Amino acid sequence: MAGPPTFIAACRRQPVPYTPVWFMRQAGRHLPEYRRLRGEGSIMEAVRRPDLAAELTLQPVRRYGVDAAVLFSDIMVPLTGFGVEVAPGTGPVTNKPFREKADLDRLRVEEHPYVAEAVQLVVKESPVPVIGFAGGPFTLASYLVEGGPSQNYLSTKALMWRDPALWGALADRLASIALASLKAQVEAGAAAVQIFESWGGALSPAAYRRFVLPALRVVLDGLAPLAVPRIVFGVSAGELLALFAEAGADVVGVDWRVPLDVARQRTGPGVALQGNLDPAACLAPWEVLAEEARAVLAVAPETGHVFNLGHGVLPSTDPGQLARLVELVHAETAR
Amino acid sequence: MAGPPTFIAACRRQPVPYTPVWFMRQAGRHLPEYRRLRGEGSIMEAVRRPDLAAELTLQPVRRYGVDAAVLFSDIMVPLTGFGVEVAPGTGPVTNKPFREKADLDRLRVEEHPYVAEAVQLVVKESPVPVIGFAGGPFTLASYLVEGGPSQNYLSTKALMWRDPALWGALADRLASIALASLKAQVEAGAAAVQIFESWGGALSPAAYRRFVLPALRVVLDGLAPLAVPRIVFGVSAGELLALFAEAGADVVGVDWRVPLDVARQRTGPGVALQGNLDPAACLAPWEVLAEEARAVLAVAPETGHVFNLGHGVLPSTDPGQLARLVELVHAETAR
Numbered sequence: 001m002a003g004p005p006t007f008i009a010a011c012r013r014q015p016v017p018y019t020p021v022w023f024m025r026q027a028g029r030h031l032p033e034y035r036r037l038r039g040e041g042s043i044m045e046a047v048r049r050p051d052l053a054a055e056l057t058l059q060p061v062r063r064y065g066v067d068a069a070v071l072f073s074d075i076m077v078p079l080t081g082f083g084v085e086v087a088p089g090t091g092p093v094t095n096k097p098f099r100e101k102a103d104l105d106r107l108r109v110e111e112h113p114y115v116a117e118a119v120q121l122v123v124k125e126s127p128v129p130v131i132g133f134a135g136g137p138f139t140l141a142s143y144l145v146e147g148g149p150s151q152n153y154l155s156t157k158a159l160m161w162r163d164p165a166l167w168g169a170l171a172d173r174l175a176s177i178a179l180a181s182l183k184a185q186v187e188a189g190a191a192a193v194q195i196f197e198s199w200g201g202a203l204s205p206a207a208y209r210r211f212v213l214p215a216l217r218v219v220l221d222g223l224a225p226l227a228v229p230r231i232v233f234g235v236s237a238g239e240l241l242a243l244f245a246e247a248g249a250d251v252v253g254v255d256w257r258v259p260l261d262v263a264r265q266r267t268g269p270g271v272a273l274q275g276n277l278d279p280a281a282c283l284a285p286w287e288v289l290a291e292e293a294r295a296v297l298a299v300a301p302e303t304g305h306v307f308n309l310g311h312g313v314l315p316s317t318d319p320g321q322l323a324r325l326v327e328l329v330h331a332e333t334a335r
Numbered sequence: 336m337a338g339p340p341t342f343i344a345a346c347r348r349q350p351v352p353y354t355p356v357w358f359m360r361q362a363g364r365h366l367p368e369y370r371r372l373r374g375e376g377s378i379m380e381a382v383r384r385p386d387l388a389a390e391l392t393l394q395p396v397r398r399y400g401v402d403a404a405v406l407f408s409d410i411m412v413p414l415t416g417f418g419v420e421v422a423p424g425t426g427p428v429t430n431k432p433f434r435e436k437a438d439l440d441r442l443r444v445e446e447h448p449y450v451a452e453a454v455q456l457v458v459k460e461s462p463v464p465v466i467g468f469a470g471g472p473f474t475l476a477s478y479l480v481e482g483g484p485s486q487n488y489l490s491t492k493a494l495m496w497r498d499p500a501l502w503g504a505l506a507d508r509l510a511s512i513a514l515a516s517l518k519a520q521v522e523a524g525a526a527a528v529q530i531f532e533s534w535g536g537a538l539s540p541a542a543y544r545r546f547v548l549p550a551l552r553v554v555l556d557g558l559a560p561l562a563v564p565r566i567v568f569g570v571s572a573g574e575l576l577a578l579f580a581e582a583g584a585d586v587v588g589v590d591w592r593v594p595l596d597v598a599r600q601r602t603g604p605g606v607a608l609q610g611n612l613d614p615a616a617c618l619a620p621w622e623v624l625a626e627e628a629r630a631v632l633a634v635a636p637e638t639g640h641v642f643n644l645g646h647g648v649l650p651s652t653d654p655g656q657l658a659r660l661v662e663l664v665h666a667e668t669a670r
Contacts, residue, residue: 152615205594239592239594257573
């Protein structure tokens, strides 16, 4: 077939033969082949081995026939010099959180050639486009300021409100770092990028607009010359969907809380939508899962829909369920 | 002044001399007088002492001049017989989670006369109306099924999808229990009630409508003859606001993610709105907090607004900030 791959065409809101599918965290613990290969080692160590990262990226592509490969990596990789570790079962942690201006010195654009190498290896093998990714400004900042995962992001919000200048410098720096990482991934062959602004939904839309949107725009604008689809996704971010579109996303990722037709009203028709099955539905009996998937498709836009979960694949998910889900979406949307 | 108290009038969308204010968790750890009186003992023990519960309820009314007193109690009180404890720093936990039909036997309408006694004591002393409360069906069920607080509510959703009949029986039972508790509180003198459907926002609107709304309606309908304002509140529940209104809420509580004018579009004009300052803003410098509070007032409905936070008062909040906040709202909305 001539023309762009199905996933890329859908991101551009072009007609597609069927709705493309991929899953956030499709390369992950729910796969027995992933657990065998990764073992119990640190994710950062695995990420630093291009052959291993490439293989982990390709596993779900082979098993599921999904329409995109998402690089096995971590949003904290570009912040290695800050002193962040990813603790198994916990997530990103640092014992030297961001507190003052001097901490900006630990935040520099870093080069991690192993990331580009992994992308190159995947591109060579993958029958489908490769998605690169980075963390959004609020999400990255939250780990640095809180020192780890958080429920309420109190220190992050306190910094934002107490010292808007320092906050702005932090957000800008993180935008530059994320942009550099995404550019490197695209130059190595990634055909699309996703910005995981996972925790941005902790802010009101007014606060997000004022304190984070300028930095998000820096990332999105900086990517524009590369002409790859730019996806922005957040959890509990229903009130930010219009802002993500306004900032320049080509595709807005939607969690399962917001029906796609409602999301469409908020973003307007100028972006594609990605999502949005509740990942917990994959733990339900197949007939229920099928019904839930059909309900997503029923309100999805006619053009410009990338099927995905509304958040990452849960570790307890049965791979057989995801395999049937890919088949169902492909079959029921065949045009 | 003749007519109902300001808080009640606002709940009924009647004209008021100023916008009334109360704070979720206003009777709580952020108050030094609360910490002195409560010490480190179990919340369930404190709840069982009407004199203590009444005093804790009245503390913030005296200190802040808020327009409503919310009973010091816990949503798990009516489920004592199930075997739930409230672990300090953790929340409600049970080592015998809800698993099967036989577990319904541990869920009966219980009598807890100390709750009514506490309400009576407060009503005698309080210059403002007293709010009684209960947990919403999904929120209560989540603690019983998960065995404690949860991030993703996977077991709860799995039960819902795997065995809708058992789920329905559980939700109905919890509705009866919550209703009985609320009725007892109103009979003892509570002038309004709030249903904390705090975690309902973990469900898509379609799932909430199908699996929970009927039970929520049982609670709201059962309260109708008592003619007290019924408030329904949830966190990250922006997509459920219309459902809360549809189910019969008189007042819809809104978290800080949804601007009140947007919330108004979703609920329609037939309900009052309560909220919705980000509790984290109370940790910001006063000028910032004042600006954030004014931003809430700027988009609040002209009639039918009860000022509140978008979730409970954070334990690290300075009481001085809340005192100034009450003054600000009263002063700037004086008509």
